[in-house]
Amino acid sequence: MLDGHVVADRLSLDFTGGRTTCLLGRSGVGKTSLLRHLAGLLPGTRPVGPVAYMAQRDLLLPWLDVLDNVLLGYRLRGDPAARRAVEPRARALLDEVGLGDRLHHRPQALSGGMRQRVALARTLCEDRPIVLMDEPFAHLDAVTRFDLQDLAARLLAGRTVVLVTHDPLEALRVGHEIRVLSGSPFVVGPAIVPVGDVPRDPAEPALLALQARLIAELRSGP
Amino acid sequence: MRSAITALGLIAAWELLVWLTDVPAYILPPPSRVAVILVQRADVLLEQAAWTAAEMVLGLALGLVLGAGLAVILAASAGWRRWALPLVIASQAIPVIAIAPLLVLWLGYGMASKVAMAALVIFFPVVSSLYDGLRRTDPEWLELARTMGATPHAVLLRIRLPAALPALASGARIAAAVAPIGAVIGEWVGASAGLGFLMTQSLARGQTPLAFAALFVLCLLGLALHHAVDRVARRLVPWQSFQGD
Numbered sequence: 001m002l003d004g005h006v007v008a009d010r011l012s013l014d015f016t017g018g019r020t021t022c023l024l025g026r027s028g029v030g031k032t033s034l035l036r037h038l039a040g041l042l043p044g045t046r047p048v049g050p051v052a053y054m055a056q057r058d059l060l061l062p063w064l065d066v067l068d069n070v071l072l073g074y075r076l077r078g079d080p081a082a083r084r085a086v087e088p089r090a091r092a093l094l095d096e097v098g099l100g101d102r103l104h105h106r107p108q109a110l111s112g113g114m115r116q117r118v119a120l121a122r123t124l125c126e127d128r129p130i131v132l133m134d135e136p137f138a139h140l141d142a143v144t145r146f147d148l149q150d151l152a153a154r155l156l157a158g159r160t161v162v163l164v165t166h167d168p169l170e171a172l173r174v175g176h177e178i179r180v181l182s183g184s185p186f187v188v189g190p191a192i193v194p195v196g197d198v199p200r201d202p203a204e205p206a207l208l209a210l211q212a213r214l215i216a217e218l219r220s221g222p
Numbered sequence: 223m224r225s226a227i228t229a230l231g232l233i234a235a236w237e238l239l240v241w242l243t244d245v246p247a248y249i250l251p252p253p254s255r256v257a258v259i260l261v262q263r264a265d266v267l268l269e270q271a272a273w274t275a276a277e278m279v280l281g282l283a284l285g286l287v288l289g290a291g292l293a294v295i296l297a298a299s300a301g302w303r304r305w306a307l308p309l310v311i312a313s314q315a316i317p318v319i320a321i322a323p324l325l326v327l328w329l330g331y332g333m334a335s336k337v338a339m340a341a342l343v344i345f346f347p348v349v350s351s352l353y354d355g356l357r358r359t360d361p362e363w364l365e366l367a368r369t370m371g372a373t374p375h376a377v378l379l380r381i382r383l384p385a386a387l388p389a390l391a392s393g394a395r396i397a398a399a400v401a402p403i404g405a406v407i408g409e410w411v412g413a414s415a416g417l418g419f420l421m422t423q424s425l426a427r428g429q430t431p432l433a434f435a436a437l438f439v440l441c442l443l444g445l446a447l448h449h450a451v452d453r454v455a456r457r458l459v460p461w462q463s464f465q466g467d
Contacts, residue, residue, distance in 0.1 A: 041365050053369040059362055062461035063384045075380055076372030108461055126370065 013179075013188060020153070020161040020198065022175030023188075024168060026218055030186045031164045032134055038162060039132050052126035054133045058119040060107035067103040070094060070122045086125065093121040097151060113144035120148070124155055131156060133163040137170065146202070149173050153199035168214040172207050173200050180217050189217070251431040256438065259431045266420070271439045274416040277333055277405040278447055281340020282397060288341065289348025289397075290390060296349070297356035298378055314346050319407055326412040336413065340404030344397040351396070355389025356382050388462050391455035398451035402444045417443075 015021045025031045033042065040047035060069045068075065070090045074083035094100050097117040099110075107115055116137065123131060136152070137145045153174045165171050171178045172194055180189035192210070194200065200207055233253045239245075240252040247255055260267065292310070296303045322339060329335035359382045367377050409418025417436045424432040 039365075039369050041368065047369065051369060053366065055362055055366065057362060059360075059366050061363070061381065061384070063387075063459075072366075073370035073372075076367050076370050076376045078373055078376050106461060 015160055015162055016177060017160050018158055019176040020156060020163060020174055021177045021179060021191075022171035023162065023164045023179055023181055024171045024214065024218070025164075025166065025181030025186065027166055029181050029184070031166075031181050034181070035132050035134050035162060035164045049130050050128040051130045051132050052123045052128040054119055054123040054131065054136045056135045056138055058107070058112075058115040060115055060118055060122075062107055065104045065106055066094065066099060066110070066118050067091070069107065069118055070125050072122060073126050086127075089127075090121070090125050093124055093155075094118070096155060097121050113140055113148065116140060116144075116148060117151070120152060120155070129160060131159050131161045133161065135165055136163070138165070138167070145170070146173075150199045168211045168218070169202060171214070172211055173202060174198050178214070180214065182218065248428045248430045251434055255431050256434045259435045260438065263432060263435065267417075267435060267439050270415060270417050270420045270436065271443060273333070274402075274405055274409070274418065274440065275443055275447075277336040277408070277416065278340055278401045278443065280333070280337045281404055282344055282401045282447070282451075284337060285341035285344030285397060285401075286348055286394060289345045289393070290352055292345075293349045293352035293356060294378070294383070296353050297382065310346070310349055318343050318404065322407050322411040325408065331412050331414050336405050336408035336416065339408035340401045343400045343404035347396040347400065348390070348393045351393025352386055352390045355386030358389070359385045388459045391458055394451050394455055395448070398448045399444070401447060402440060406440065 023031050023034065036042050037045050038048045039051055039053045041053075061072065064072070067087075067090060070093065071083055071087065074086055091100070091103065094103060097120060099114060099117055099121070102110065102114070107118065110118070116139070119136070123133075133152075137148050140148060149170060163171075163174065176193065176198060178192040178194070180192070181187070182189070192214075194210055195206065196204070202208075237252050237254060240250055251259075292306065296306060296310075318339065321342070322335075325335040325338050325342075329338055356378075363381055363385065364377065367381055372381075405416070406418035409416040410422055413419040417440045420436045421433045424430070424436070
């Protein structure tokens with residue numbers, strides 16, 4: 001329920017552990033609400049477990065430098081010992097996202113793509129088994145988005161990821177499993193499992209055929 | 223540069239007006255006369271200006287500390303908010319000028335009553351701007367903090383308060399602009415020193431040019447205070463860029 005409006009009714013969803021599941025749907029279908037439900041952000045809900053959440057906006061704090069933004073969770077939990085212990089990992093993560101030389105830059109000195117990389121590093125630094133992502137790359141230009149999809153697919157390996165997106169190609173590139181959300185109240189379609197490992201090559205003919213099918217499915221609805 | 227030209231133009235017009243109308247100096251002294259007094263009586267003016275400046279700065283500091291403290295308490299606790307917020311608003315319904323004689327009665331003719339006066343006029347803009355800022359934190363930042371398992375204390379201190387600093391900065395700018403009002407009203411009501419005191423004294427004795435000179439120094443003091451606060455405020459929020467800079 002969201003503002004008295006039924007978004008989904010008696011929904012039961014299983015996510016495969018250690019895999020990335022992409023929830024694909026058009027704008028306004030209720031996929032973000034579903035994700036916020038899983039994160040325990042809707043009134044009366046609790047998180048499904050130890051989750052790390054990554055939103056569409058990078059949500060970097062402008063008064064903290066890049067490294068401190070990545071360590072934000074540890075600052076907010078008020079555990080200086082844990083923060084010191086995790087700092088080398090935060091540095092390593094920033095190295096991996098290609099920002100190892102920008103540790104002490106302020107967010108406003110970075111491009112949109114770099115900021116989203118910092119957000120990705122912050123999400124991973126939380127080191128939670130479940131990662132919830134709400135259209136994390138929607139704001140970026142096409143090439144940056146591709147780079148970040150590759151990076152995310154590589155770094156998120158082994159975690160249970162639920163990624164919400166409206167972009168069929170994104171779902172096909174990074175999702176081990178894809179589920180289409182459609183209708184109002186929405187229903188969740190059966191799991192689609194494309195062949196090959198993530199991140200998948202967008203030039204693959206099988207992938208493009210599947211993309212056409214997904215677009216058709218999104219268009220028609222149930 | 224342009225503001226200097228505007229100021230010079232206005233002064234020239236004033237001089238011309240006095241010269242054309244031949245108005246006596248005790249009604250409206252020409253700027254040239256005020257300038258002479260500024261130099262001749264520089265020692266008195268500086269002495270009184272130092273006194274008023276001290277009242278303004280102390281009042282500003284006190285008002286900022288009390289105002290910011292109360293805003294944080296209001297934002298942190300709903301219980302306190304229910305009790306204190308109506309009082310804060312009601313306190314603003316009383317004109318400060320009306321309390322001035324009481325403050326002089328209680329705190330004496332010295333500096334304390336003027337500091338209290340300045341702090342009192344500053345208090346409200348600081349509380350309301352910081353409290354507003356504390357309530358307007360980006361909700362997505364708060365959600366992110368929630369998913370991270372942040373304590374309410376840490377959220378207030380590490381997210382809401384830094385996020386409200388730009389609001390506090392604008393409150394402090396308003397405070398710097400009104401601080402001279404508090405100090406001078408206090409001096410008018412009852413004082414033994416200060417520029418406001420000098421003004422009332424010299425007007426009573428028909429020394430209007432000296433009153434104008436005091437007014438001019440007061441204006442400079444106000445500008446200096448505003449400039450200083452503006453610089454500190456910018457340093458406080460280096461991540462904010464200002465349009466029109």
